[in-house]
């Protein structure tokens with residue numbers, strides 16, 4: 001116990017802890033002392049001193065003093081043992097986001113086989129090739145189990161909340177969703193979750209960047225690239241033998257994705273949804289113009305009304321028909 005305590009205090013000096021709680025202070029004298037407003041009682045003139053050499057505090061206002069543990073006991077109203085446990089969670093080094101997302105993705109991938117409804121959903125969306133499902137590392141979030149799994153691996157609930165994997169109430173953010181990891185430079189940078197129930201918003205990403213174009217490394221040398229909106233569009237096209245396909249994860253490209261498309265002369269086939277409100281086609285038109293301004297040949301692929309590439313293939317379209325659409329694509 002004593003050893004653990006010493007190690008903990010070494011990892012997390014009192015002043016660092018206070019600063020993380022947004023405590024501000026100014027140095028006094030040369031003895032390594034700082035002073036600021038007391039976090040333990042209300043005051044307007046600073047009387048809370050921290051001796052950084054001794055790693056101790058003392059407040060001349062309320063008369064409280066002691067070490068980090070004592071401060072946590074007083075400020076969090078915890079017992080000694082509870083304070084120790086609390087600080088152990090606090091002193092976990094900041095986790096590498098990619099490592100956390102990687103573990104979450106691996107967990108979801110493991111779940112896929114155990115949930116027939118997820119398999120059924122993939123079938124309905126035309127994803128039948130087990131090798132592709134494996135390669136894209138598609139998984140399933142049944143909900144209610146990721147938090148338990150990751151906290152058991154030592155990740156704090158606060159951290160999971162920080163990455164958006166759990167919400168403020170501690171519930172898994174992805175619930176009954178098919179999950180695709182999004183990579184950039186070989187690292188998982190985000191997760192996309194497609195709801196398999198109609199009562200929830202269909203698309204969900206974690207907060208933060210979606211990264212670059214999906215599996216860009218595999219197509220970046222291709223002189224012709226098919227660009228689609230969604231990952232289910234990507235998957236069915238890939239399955240149909242169109243391997244020079246990439247996905248923007250939406251109709252609005254971020255700066256990184258746009259630059260990727262422009263990094264060498266090429267032809268981009270914009271294959272966005274042909275939906276009733278024409279937002280997909282409008283976005284394709286605008287993007288085509290921006291690409292042309294960068295010297296990229298942009299062509300708009302016109303799917304039948306009401307279709308996206310996924311529904312086109314799911315409802316019986318084949319590779320030959322899609323090839324004809326590519327050839328008929330308008331500049």
Ligand SMILES: [Zn+2]
Pocket residue numbers: 038039040041048059060061062063064
């Ligand atoms: Zn005080």
